[in-house]
Amino acid sequence: MRILGLSFDYHDAAAALIVDGVPVAAAQEERFTRVKHDRRLPENAARWCLERAGLSAGDLDAAVFYEKPFRKFSRILAGCLGTFPSSAGLFRRATAAWVDERLWVGPRIERAFGLTQDKVLFCEHHLSHAAAAFYCAPFDEAAVLTIDGVGEWATAAVGRGRRGQDGGWDLSLDAEMRYPHSLGLLYSAFTAYLGFEVNEGEYKVMGLAPYGRPRFADQIRAMVRPFEDGSFRLDLDWFVFQSDPTRAFARRFEEAFGPARAPEAGDPAADPRLCDVAASIQLVCEEMVLALAREAHRRTGSRHLCLSGGVALNAVANARVLRETPFERVWIQPAAGDAGSALGAALYAAHALGRPKRYEMKRVDLGPEHSPAAAVEAFRRAGLAHEEIGDESKLCGRVAGMLAEGKVVGWHQGRSEWGPRALGHRSILADPRPAAMKDTVNEKIKFRELFRPFAPSALGRLAGEWFDLGGSPAPDPYRFMLATAPVRADRRGRLGAVTHVDGSARVQTVFPDQDPLYHRLIESFGAATGVPVVLNTSFNLKGEPIVETPEDAVATFLASGMDALVVGTFLVPNRNAAAAPRRKVWAVSAKQSDAWAW
Amino acid sequence: MNKTTDSGALARVRRRFAEAVRAGARVQAAVLLTAVYFLVLGPAALLTRLLGVDLLCRRRAAKTGWTERAPRDPRELLRSQG
Ligand SMILES: [Fe+2]
Numbered sequence: 286m287r288i289l290g291l292s293f294d295y296h297d298a299a300a301a302l303i304v305d306g307v308p309v310a311a312a313q314e315e316r317f318t319r320v321k322h323d324r325r326l327p328e329n330a331a332r333w334c335l336e337r338a339g340l341s342a343g344d345l346d347a348a349v350f351y352e353k354p355f356r357k358f359s360r361i362l363a364g365c366l367g368t369f370p371s372s373a374g375l376f377r378r379a380t381a382a383w384v385d386e387r388l389w390v391g392p393r394i395e396r397a398f399g400l401t402q403d404k405v406l407f408c409e410h411h412l413s414h415a416a417a418a419f420y421c422a423p424f425d426e427a428a429v430l431t432i433d434g435v436g437e438w439a440t441a442a443v444g445r446g447r448r449g450q451d452g453g454w455d456l457s458l459d460a461e462m463r464y465p466h467s468l469g470l471l472y473s474a475f476t477a478y479l480g481f482e483v484n485e486g487e488y489k490v491m492g493l494a495p496y497g498r499p500r501f502a503d504q505i506r507a508m509v510r511p512f513e514d515g516s517f518r519l520d521l522d523w524f525v526f527q528s529d530p531t532r533a534f535a536r537r538f539e540e541a542f543g544p545a546r547a548p549e550a551g552d553p554a555a556d557p558r559l560c561d562v563a564a565s566i567q568l569v570c571e572e573m574v575l576a577l578a579r580e581a582h583r584r585t586g587s588r589h590l591c592l593s594g595g596v597a598l599n600a601v602a603n604a605r606v607l608r609e610t611p612f613e614r615v616w617i618q619p620a621a622g623d624a625g626s627a628l629g630a631a632l633y634a635a636h637a638l639g640r641p642k643r644y645e646m647k648r649v650d651l652g653p654e655h656s657p658a659a660a661v662e663a664f665r666r667a668g669l670a671h672e673e674i675g676d677e678s679k680l681c682g683r684v685a686g687m688l689a690e691g692k693v694v695g696w697h698q699g700r701s702e703w704g705p706r707a708l709g710h711r712s713i714l715a716d717p718r719p720a721a722m723k724d725t726v727n728e729k730i731k732f733r734e735l736f737r738p739f740a741p742s743a744l745g746r747l748a749g750e751w752f753d754l755g756g757s758p759a760p761d762p763y764r765f766m767l768a769t770a771p772v773r774a775d776r777r778g779r780l781g782a783v784t785h786v787d788g789s790a791r792v793q794t795v796f797p798d799q800d801p802l803y804h805r806l807i808e809s810f811g812a813a814t815g816v817p818v819v820l821n822t823s824f825n826l827k828g829e830p831i832v833e834t835p836e837d838a839v840a841t842f843l844a845s846g847m848d849a850l851v852v853g854t855f856l857v858p859n860r861n862a863a864a865a866p867r868r869k870v871w872a873v874s875a876k877q878s879d880a881w882a883w
Numbered sequence: 884m885n886k887t888t889d890s891g892a893l894a895r896v897r898r899r900f901a902e903a904v905r906a907g908a909r910v911q912a913a914v915l916l917t918a919v920y921f922l923v924l925g926p927a928a929l930l931t932r933l934l935g936v937d938l939l940c941r942r943r944a945a946k947t948g949w950t951e952r953a954p955r956d957p958r959e960l961l962r963s964q965g
Contacts, residue, residue, distance in 0.1 A: 355965035365920070367938030369928035376924065377916045391964060406961040443949075460949040465939055516948030521941060637957035 286639045287344055289331060290631025291394065292351040292413070292623050294387050296484050298327040299624035301651075301703075302334035303631040306641020308421075310334035311651040311703045313624050316833040322484065323830075327627075328397055333653055342398035349634040351626035352410035354390045356437040358383050360464055361883050368528035375530040379883040408630035410436020411458060411594070414621070417629030418591035419446035419456050420636060421646035422616035423761070428585035429456065430577055433594035433623075434469035434484075441468065441516075443581045446591065453640045456633065459584065465527045466519050468573050469596050471509065474524060474533035475566040479559055480546030483533070484595075491601055492737045493553055494567035495787035497560030504541055505569045515580030517573065530883065554736035567601060574602040578610045588613040593629070597621035598705065600791045603768040607760050619649050619765040620704035628703070648799050649765060650710050652701030653833060660697075660835040660852040667839045669850075671857045677802055678809075680854055685809035687858075688716050688819060692848035693730055695824055697838040698802055701831070706766045707823035708793055709742060709803030711831050711838075713847065715820040717741050720781030722820060729846035733827040738791070740766055741783035744807045744817035745796035751776045751818060752792050759794045766793040782820050793821065 290301040293314070301311035310333065315321055317329035335341060361379050365372040386393075394405050408416070414431040426447040433440065444458035472490070473483045481489045511517040526533040539545055542562050546553055553559045574596065581590060590612040597603065598621050607615055618625050635641050664671045674680040684694055693715045702708050713730060715722050717739075727735050741752075745764075749757050752770040762768040769789045777784045784790055797804045811817030824838065825831045826845055832838045835852045842850045842857070850857040931938060940948070 349961065353964055355963075359965070362924075363938045366924055366928045366931055369924055370921070373917060373920050376920045377913055380916055380919075381912055407964050408961060412960075442952075457954060458952055460951050462948045463940060463950055466948055512945075512947050514947050514949060518940065518945060518948050521939065527939060633957070634961055637961055 286346045286635060286641065287338075287340060288631045288634050288638075289334065289345050289348040289398075290351065290413075290627040290629070290634075291327060291331065291348060292627040292630070293324055293326050294354075294390065295623055296322045296324045297622060297624040298324050298330070299620075299627040300327045300331035300334050301628035301631050302338055302340075303628075303635045304338055306632075306635050306639070307644050308628055308632075308646075308651055310337040311620075311628050312653060312701070313830075315830040316652065316701060319830055319837070321828060321830050326393055326397055331398065337653070342400060345398070345400065345404065347404050347406050347634055347638065348394050348398060348400055349406045349408055349630040350390050350394065351408055351413040351623070351630040353407050353437050354388060357410075358388060360435075360438045364464070364527050372528040375528055375883065378530045382883070406634055408626075408633050409439075409458075410626065411439045411442040411461060412456070412633055413626035413629035414593040414618070415442065415444060415446070415458055415591070415629065416456055416633035416636070417618040417620065417625045418593035418616060420454065420629070420632040421618060421644065422446075422589070422591045423645045424589040424591065424614070424616065426587060427589035427591045427616070428581040428587040428612070429458070429591045429593075430581040431458075431592075431594040432468055432574065432577060432596035434473060435464045435467050438463045440464055440466060440470070441577060441594070443577070443584060445585050445587065451640070454636055454643060456636070462516050465521060465524070466517060468517075468570065468577075469594070470524075470526055470533070471519060472566060472570050472596065472599075474526065474538075475562065477533045478538055478542070478545045479553060479563060480548045480550055482548070487595075487599070489734065489737060490563050491567055491599060492785070493560055493563040494601070495564070495785055495789070496554050496736065497557065497562070497564035499565040499568040500561050501542055501565035502568050505565050506572075509569065509573065511573065511576060514583075515573075515576035515578075552735065554734075570596070570599060571602045571605050574599070575605055575609055578606050578612070582611050590615045591618075592616070593618040593621045593625065595622040598767070600767055600769045601789070603762055604770060604789075607762065607768055608755050615760060615762060617762045617765070617767045619646070619702075619706065619767065621767075622705065625704065647764075649703045649708060650700035650800075651703040654700040655835050657853055657855070660855050663835040663839045663852070664855070664857065666836075667843060669839065669857050671855045674854050674856055677854065678805060680851070680856065681802070681806040681809040683856065684714075684806060684849075684851055685813050687849055688714060688810055689813045691716055691719070691722070693726060693846070695838055695842050695847050695850040696806075697824065697832065697835060697850070697852040701833055704765070706793075707821065707831055708766060709795065709800050709806075709821065711824040711833070712742075712821045713824050714806075715739075715782065715822075716814075717780050717783040717818050717820040718814070718816055722782035726782075726820065726822060731822065731825075731827055731845070738785040739783050739820050739822050740791040740793060741780065741818045742793040742795050742803070742807060742821040744804065744811055745794040745799075747811070747817045748792060748794045751780065752790060754792075754794070763792060763794040764796070764799060766791055779816055780818060783818070
């Protein structure tokens with residue numbers, strides 16, 4: 286059975302193709318269009334998925350959209366009713382957008398792919414999240430927890446996946462929390478207050494938090510009003526996202542926490558108050574995630590937890606779920622946000638319509654790969670001299686040597702990663718040892734905020750010696766950089782560039798079964814330096830999508846201060862005659878005017 | 884040369900006209916939607932309040948934020964948009 290999953294119209298449009306229950310291709314539209322968070326119908330991504338599998342749209346058994354558009358619109362209207370008469374602006378903007386385009390998801394999919402109406406299906410938003418986790422996890426049975434901003438009505442849901450009586454795999458959500466009571470929207474309100482872009486800057490809040498003290502936590506707890514069963518009701522007097530199309534927090538926020546930070550204002554880490562606000566919301570978020578996870582355990586009694594939804598990208602909260610809940614194993618969908626729901630919707634339909642074999646997601650390279658000829662052509666066009674190093678172990682030795690000398694290397698290999706993290710296929714790599722490397726990469730390469738930490742990729746079998754991973758083998762989420770871990774105290778001095786101010790790191794454990802080439806590279810770096818860890822950050826500049834093609838890689842290489850570039854087995858050992866780094870915006874960010882739940 | 888200039892000018896005029904039409908449509912839609920908001924949603928909002936419908940789950944007396952979900956047949960679930 287061939288099923289195409291689609292998510293679009295909100296942010297981070299994506300497509301995923303499932304053949305006989307196995308994902309064969311999945312990608313975000315932004316990688317093709319170079320529009321960050323592109324939310325348009327992902328025609329490019331979908332067509333590529335089909336091409337990759339040698340199929341045409343006519344071969345599809347179904348195309349599945351990741352949510353229920355009519356139900357979502359009814360929630361928006363109900364929200365406008367509930368906040369009348371202050372929601373006139375929201376009603377105008379949302380209704381115009383929905384009547385113009387979003388209500389017609391079905392016909393748009395039919396038109397785009399030439400499908401008949403009966404082949405277009407609609408999953409539920411949180412079921413899509415849940416399926417993206419459970420149907421990729423290595424569990425026969427598990428509790429399932431999804432937490433995000435909002436889907437149709439649901440903002441969090443709890444349920445269970447297990448083998449059904451007919452031998453299939455059943456997934457159901459038993460209870461949900463409903464809009465506007467949302468942990469994701471609460472966190473996003475603080476993201477906006479701290480001057481970061483919603484649906485993008487949440488990582489920055491998490492990165493800023495360790496610089497502060499959570500002295501506002503009690504005030505935030507009071508606005509959340511938690512119940513004993515992990516659920517909660519937001520005190521809506523603090524928020525306006527339910528009636529205002531562009532704002533999230535009410536004036537009371539500024540009375541309680543001081544003036545909001547203007548977008549793109551100076552370094553927030555230099556302002557202790559802003560750091561304290563970030564620390565406070567992060568702490569409360571962790572407490573709420575823990576309470577929800579404990580409730581999932583209480584309801585199911587399961588030893589396993591599958592976690593998904595945008596909040597499941599909060600690596601610090603995830604680390605606490607690993608350590609502080611009764612679950613023995615936790616699996617988190619690497620593309621936990623809405624993009625991942627394209628995959629989830631398709632998997633849900635595959636299991637609902639057929640009885641496919643169980644799939645386990647061990648690696649995330651589900652995106653496009655590019656031919657050596659494309660790389661050579663990209664070098665030629667840019668006038669970059671390159672060497673071909675046919676042998677992979679020679680290549681790894683050479684690159685490891687460059688990293689050890691302090692060079693920063695762009696690393697473009699094989700198929701691109703599914704999800705927001707670069708895990709060694711579209712990465713910028715550097716030496717994790719000198720603390721100054723963090724500033725070098727932030728300032729000269731990525732042009733991003735100095736307070737933000739960088740993640741390490743560590744050799745899986747040795748990672749426990751360097752990071753306290755809370756068990757051996759390391760919990761699954763570390764394979765996909767989905768949780769933080771304390772850097773062992775005696776190793777922090779040797780991992781200066783990847784140890785955050787609180788002594789933690791968002792570490793990725795790399796095993797040969799997951800990525801043999803990247804594993805070999807880290808091994809080579811370890812052999813050269815005694816440190817089996819490299820600094821790994823996504824191959825993009827601030828505000829741009831991660832690179833996809835060799836051409837994208839070359840453009841980013843030239844626009845930044847990277848020292849060398851590797852594409853496949855080709856090495857561009859230096860910048861040659863290319864001029865000094867020239868920062869140029871060659872990709873744009875999708876307008877996020879509708880970041881607030883409509 | 885003249886022909887190019889003429890067609891360039893014509894294209895500019897056409898573009899400006901299209902922009903003006905779009906702007907006019909936006910204003911018209913905004914006026915219409917504002918009218919719908921106050922004339923249709925207004926009375927509906929009044930009615931829901933009179934009937935005590937708690938659309939945004941604001942009630943403080945609640946003991947939980949969970950809403951239990953009824954089981955649904957997965958195949959059926961996939962068919963509907965609502
Ligand atoms: Fe979501």
